[in-house]
Amino acid sequence: MANEGVIVLTDANFQEEVIKSSLPVFVDFWAVWCGPCKMMAAVVDELAKEYAGQIKICQLNVDENPATAGQYKIMSIPSFLFFKDGKVKDQLIGAVPKQKLKAKVAEFLV
Numbered sequence: 001m002a003n004e005g006v007i008v009l010t011d012a013n014f015q016e017e018v019i020k021s022s023l024p025v026f027v028d029f030w031a032v033w034c035g036p037c038k039m040m041a042a043v044v045d046e047l048a049k050e051y052a053g054q055i056k057i058c059q060l061n062v063d064e065n066p067a068t069a070g071q072y073k074i075m076s077i078p079s080f081l082f083f084k085d086g087k088v089k090d091q092l093i094g095a096v097p098k099q100k101l102k103a104k105v106a107e108f109l110v
Contacts, residue, residue, distance in 0.1 A: 004045075004048070004049075005045070005048030005049055005052055005057065006044060006045060006048045006057050006058065006059055007056055007057065007058040007059075008058070008059060008060075009027065009058045009059065009060040009065070009068070010060070010064070010065050010068075011065045011066075011067040011068050014060070014065075014068045017056065017058060018056075018058065018083050018086070019083070019086040020086065021056055021083070021086075023054070023055055023056050024054075024055045024056070024082065024083065024084045024108040024109065025055065025056040025058060025082070025083040025084075026047065026055055026056065026057050026058065026080065026081075026082055026083075026105060026108075027058045027059070027060055027080065027081045027082075027083065028040065028041075028044050028057075028058065028059045028060070028078055028079075028080055029059075029060050029062050029069060029072070029074045029077050029078060029079040029080075029081070030059055030060070030061060030062065030077055030078050031061060031062050031063050031077055032061070032063065033063075034077050034078065036077075036078055036094060036095040037077055037078045039095050040078050040095055040096075041059075043098045043101060044057060044059065046098065047098075047101060047102070047105060050102075051105060051109075054109055055105060055108060055109060062074055062077060072088065076093050076094065078093075078094065078095065079091060079092070079093050080092040080093070080096075080101065080104075082104060082105075082107075082108055084108055089108070090104060090107070090108075092104060
């Protein structure tokens with residue numbers, strides 16, 4: 001589902017792309033069958049364009065990558081986790097307005 005500017009995460013590359021990242025990282029946990037996830041995909045794409053070079057915008061398909069989804073106890077999707085210095089600093093769950101996501105991203109750019 002990821003488009004240009006959105007990094008596709010897997011169980012294999014999660015450590016490198018997220019935990020070791022020098023930039024803050026926004027991770028969208030989603031699945032193909034999830035209606036709200038599809039609604040949020042366009043917003044995630046827009047954020048990737050707006051914040052290119054400032055924060056990594058990533059997506060992880062929970063069905064294809066159950067180890068990482070399980071590690072972070074993802075029970076509801078979409079779930080948005082915000083990482084800084086390799087640690088989860090915040091989380092939003094469900095379809096949320098773009099402005100709410102933008103405000104949360106802005107907190108991590110300070």
